[in-house]
Amino acid sequence: MERTQKIEESLSIVWEEREKKNYDKTDISGKISAKVEEDLLDDLVKMDYLLLEKNNVKFTNAGERAAKDVIRRQRLAERLLADVLEVGRQDVDSLACEFEHILSKEVEESICTLLGHPKECPHGLSIPQGMCCEKAKDELESIVVPLAKLSPGETGKVVYVLTRTHPQLHKLMSFGVVPGARVFIHQVFPSFVIQVEETQVALEEDIANEIFVKRLH
């Protein structure tokens, strides 16, 4: 592992631990050593990425930015692998690890846009927002939400469909629930009834949660 890669890995570990509300220096440094085979914690402090308050680890502003970038790339890569390339859950993590280090800023934004500016990685952890997400918000004046969040009478434009399993995606697509299609919500309980063009489809909530749409006003 190259040095920059090791630093990026270490930053992402500190970020992940922070998400778990773990700031403990000894514990975190142990985790870093285990992952990159070197205790980089002190180096990161020297590089002005991290601060130490008593035994607590904290990001500096620069560290926060750098870690956010790493995490964002890593989780976007996971989304891409899981949703579009449909790699199995077990392989996602290891592949994403490799992948994140070779993503350029530009590619990262394209992927983010392609995926419809996703908010969560396949594990359900939040993906830090990038510039493109902010821009998308301003331009579209609406956000991408799961279809399940819409109320009866609302219309959404499909941005992307998460693909937990193939047949289900395939079925939705052949009913016309494809990116770009306008979906009208007839009802949401006990099941969702939606309309695409002249086709009415009933779905359960789990499926409606995997179709991401832009609200149309």
Add this chain to the structure above:
Amino acid sequence: MNIVLVGNPNVGKSVIFNALTGRYVTVSNYPGTTVEISKGIGKFAGQKIQILDTPGINSLVPYSEDEKVTKDILSKSDVAAIVHVADSKNLKRSLLLTLDLMELKTPMVLNLNMADEAKEHGIKIDTKKLSEKLGIDVVETVAITGEGVGKLKDSIQRARVPQGLLSQGLVETHHFQRPMDIVSLNKKNKIIDNILSGVLTVSKHLKKSVAEAIGRITTRPITGIPFLIVILIIMYKFVGQFAAGTAVDFFEETVFGKYLTPFFVHLATRFIPINLIREFLIGDYGVISMAVTYAFAIIFPIVTAFFLFFGILEDTGYLPRLSVLSDRIFRVIGLNGRAILPVILGLGCGTMATLTARILDTKKERILVNLLLALAIPCSAQLGVIMGILGSMSRNATALWIGVILSVMIIVGFVSSKIIPGSRSPFIQEIPPIRMPQIGNIVTKTLARLKWYLKEAVPLFILGTIALFVFDKFGILKVIENIFRPIVVGLLGLPEKVTEVFIIGFLRRDYGAAGLFQLSKTGILDTIQILVSIVVITLFVPCIAQFFVTIKERGMKVAALIGGFVFVFAFLVGGVLNFVLRQLVSRGITVI
């Protein structure tokens, strides 16, 4: 050489098939009616060519079993021409499949069916332009009225291999092993938008029609559940009270009682000197006095009413809407709302319904549905007769019967969904539009089903009666009754005579039910005995035909397990019910 009809589900392939061949296959307003290939002969310019009707598919990537069936036909059989039957209202979606089919490089015709509905929706299609763009003939039809079918026949003879798009390099040939990915789908959508520009015009203001309003009423719980209850009450009144009461009384007491039976008795006593043969025809277990009377006086009026009612329900498009209401309930038993279709079909005929379990996505779901169909779903003839019996009992008895059967269904479903390995698939179901049923189609469908019923059921009735007759003459009946005495008399608290009902119930459950109907009228049974026996006969083993289809679909092992379980379980539930009701009565509580 074959002509193959292909298309999305519920676009009217079977109606086109009937129009082209003059044969009849069942037509309904819900996706998945055709689960097997139907074959027929069509005449084209004096030449006879075989036509195949296939299960509906949404693309050439085979995911479900019916899609596999269709794909196999297209790739393996000798195809002279493909007729892609499409729903005019859903042109965009249909073209996705057209593009797939075009890649097969087989002569084809695009048939835009249900052109009348498209017009109602304000959709106009320039078929000439579309035909030019696709490089194949495009014919509009309204199959149910026969409009455009002649033109379609002409076009089939001129079917050509699509050239236009392929030569422009818009569609790349690829293999259908991988699922459509988003990229190729986006590309296809662009191609379709391209094709449709200048071809499709939709007038802006669509009228919210009555049909849509009814559609909404049926799927919302607040209005949908009362609607369902009203439908069930109408069915009960029509099938259980009118057909099983008034009509059966007329046939049994007047037609048979006053005219036919005395006539046959007279004939037999006059012309048949041998006592044994006379008894064979008109004795206690006589072919005429029992089999023919049961089949025509009791069950025939009931199934006619049921088929009629059911046919109307099917054609309105109401049934798939029930899946919206029932999905959450089915989830408890490891299924999803789609399972309502085989279950409801099972109320028509368990044998047909066992086949339709194929529309479900996973093996586990199919086994579960086959089990429930064998156990807890009474078929039309049986249901009708049971309704007839319940019609003369208290409302509480009806409620209790429904309660017991539903609880059995839910408990057995829940437990077996935990035992049977595999997973439940998510609920995605297309909802067809509400349509006005066509009287012509209802009549044809009812007649076709009645014909099928007579062909299938009556021989079994006769066989059952002969078995009873032989058993009776050789004293085997007594032996069987003795073997089952601990169960029938001890466990269920029923008279020995009811054993006969269960014996003939092996052949056909409705025949068994008809036997009970007779017994309940004679007054041998008290109310608890009637209720216990109808619960047992409802749950009791599937009829022979359904059992064979289950073997065919699920294999011997699974079918035998299902059969064995149902046999034991039916008596068990009956026994518990009998015990509980007797206990209550002994404490002075009368439930029914």
